[in-house]
Amino acid sequence: MRRKRDAQAEAETRKDAPLRSDAQRNRERILEVALAELTRSADAPLSAIAKKAGVGQGTFYRNFPNREALVLEVYRYEVQQVADTAAQLLATRAPDRALREWMDRLAQYAMAKAGLADAMRRATCSRGSLAGLGHAPLTSAITLLLAANEEAGTVRPGVTPDDFLLAIAGLWQIDPHSDWQARAARLLDLVMDGLRAGARQR
Amino acid sequence: MRRKRDAQAEAETRKDAPLRSDAQRNRERILEVALAELTRSADAPLSAIAKKAGVGQGTFYRNFPNREALVLEVYRYEVQQVADTAAQLLATRAPDRALREWMDRLAQYAMAKAGLADAMRRATCSRGSLAGLGHAPLTSAITLLLAANEEAGTVRPGVTPDDFLLAIAGLWQIDPHSDWQARAARLLDLVMDGLRAGARQR
DNA sequence: TTGCTAAGCGGACAGGTGTCCGCTAGGTTC
C-alpha cells in the first residue's frame, strides 16, 4: 500500500484524501437529506438528519463537525454562485454600483436561505477572523469588488475583506421575517458611505 | 387577599411583582454564583450554576429563561455604567469625539467580559430588532449620542439606535483573544465615517 | 395560633449536540 500511495500522488498524501467509496456515498446521502430537511426547517435536529440518511452519529459528525459546517457545505454551490455574480456585476456596471448591488444580493440570499445567515455569522466570527472554511469564494469575490472600487477611487484604499465582513456583520443579525429589506438597506447604505469616505473620488 | 392587593398598588399588579422573600433570596444567590462562574469560564454550564446556587433547574430557568438573560442581568450594572459614560463624554468633548470614544469603551468592555459579546449578539439579533431586554440603557445612551451629533451636524440625520447597533454588530464577532484592538478600531473608524456621510458639517 | 392558598420550588425528564471506541468491511496485495 505504501508503494501504491507513493506512486499515485504525493500531493494527496495529506489533504483531499481519496475517500473510500462507501464514505463518499454516505457523505452525499447526508448532504441530500440535509438539503431537504434544512429547507423544511432551518433548525432540524442533526441527529434526525443522520438517521434519515441512514448513518450513525459518528459518521455524521466525522463528515460535518457541527451545524455550520453542514450548512455551509449544503449551500456551497449557491454561495459560489453569489460569489461569481461579483465578476458579472463588475463587467456591466460602475464599480461602486456593482459593489452595492452585490451586497444587496448577498443580503437577499442570506435572508432567503434560512439558517445560512446563522452559519455565516458563526463562521465569520468564531475562529479568529475569516479563517472560515467555505469562505474562500466569498472572500475572493469581496477582494475583487474592493480592488475595482479602490482603483476607480470610489472606495478608500486599504480596506480588507476582513474589514468588509465585519462591517456587514449586521446582516447576519437581521431577522429574515419582519421587514428585513428596510433594515438591510439602511445598514448597507451606511456601510457604503463608510467605505466611500476617504476615497480619491468624492 | 384580593382586597390587600387592590389596596397596595394597582400599578404593580402586572409587572415588577413584589417577589416572595425566598424567591428574592434565590435570585440573588444565583446572580452571585453566576458572576463568579461566568468570570471563571464564559461557557460554564447553567445547570452547574443552578446547583452551586442550591436551586433546582426549574427555579433557575424561571428567573433566567436562557443564557443571555442571565448574562445580561449579571452584567447589568456594568452595562449601565458604560451607558452612563455617554452623558459624561458628551459633557466634556465634541459630540463626534464623544461618540467615537464611547464606542471604543463599549468595545473594550465587550472584549473584557467574556461571554458578554455573545449575549449582546444574540440579544441584538434574535427577536425582531433591539427589542432586547437589558438593552434599554444602551439604547438610550445611543439615542443621546446620536441626537447630540445630529444637532452638531456631525452625523447624518435620521440614524436610529437600531441602525447603529446593526452597524457595530461586527464588534460582537471579534474574538476577544487575538488582536481585537486593531480590528475593532478599523471597524469603528469605518462606521464613524459612514455615520458622518451626509451630515451638514463636513 | 391556625388554616388557607397560590407563588414558588426543584428534580425528573425530554430532546439535542458532540464524543468515543469496538467492530465491520472496502481496497489492496499476493
Place this chain on the structure above:
DNA sequence: GAACCTAGCGGACACCTGTCCGCTTAGCAA
C-alpha cells in the same frame, strides 16, 4: 480467491438546555 489491515462505521454515552408538574411553604386573614 484469500488474507490482511486500517479507514470508516454506527450506536451507546456523556453532557447541556429547557420544560413540566406534584409538592412545599411564605404570607396573609381571622
